[in-house]
Amino acid sequence: MELHEPELREVPVTAVLAALADDVRLQIVRALAEGGEYACGTFEFGVSKATRSHHLKVLREAGLTRTRVAGTSRCVRLRREELDRLYPGLLDAVLTAPAHS
């Protein structure tokens, strides 16, 4: 299993923004911002595991997360430092934004 984790600067800004412009993914990012590393299975956001897997793939390929393989599980974490370096203020702005509207 090869995990495609692009260099952040090779990802179009629009892709990063698009990855964040989804309710489910934003919840995932918020959760990741709290704890350090999450097992994929700990996410329960009212979507099927297929959908969850899809969203985590989008986040990963947008350069937002890094995934570590641990047996049959995956451990996901935010690429916070890199993101803050390339897009200073972006994550903070999104995370401190009011959760509902």
Place this chain on the structure above:
Amino acid sequence: MELHEPELREVPVTAVLAALADDVRLQIVRALAEGGEYACGTFEFGVSKATRSHHLKVLREAGLTRTRVAGTSRCVRLRREELDRLYPGLLDAVLTAPAHS
């Protein structure tokens, strides 16, 4: 003609991000960030005027721009102060991001 310009805090963050997650709209926002106020017709981004009108509507309804009616023309400007207040760092991060990838 009534222009729907929502309160920024009533717009979901995802809507703001989605509005920015498009190449054409990002170009418009970049242009608006440079000059103060733009007549709608000055935008030429290789799309038809119908498409341009659509994108400006998306930006306006996401709370990103304010539009002033001037005869048959529209003058558009960024709601920079409000955006910086509610989402500090967001616009800067997006604007200073490398234009291509």
Place this chain on the structure above:
DNA sequence: ACCCATGTTCGACTTTCATCGAACAAGCTC
């Protein structure tokens, strides 16, 4: 070895969205 748990991938379906031309509305200009 068998079973189970965890994720991924594969269609399929539905919704959303970007795009356009054409029709329409509204205001200048002469």
Place this chain on the structure above:
DNA sequence: GAGCTTGTTCGATGAAAGTCGAACATGGGT
């Protein structure tokens, strides 16, 4: 007022994206 300019709105169309169940892959546990 006739005509031009500027934008908006209206389908229509094609592409992208979210969602799911089912099938598959893989690794751990007993």
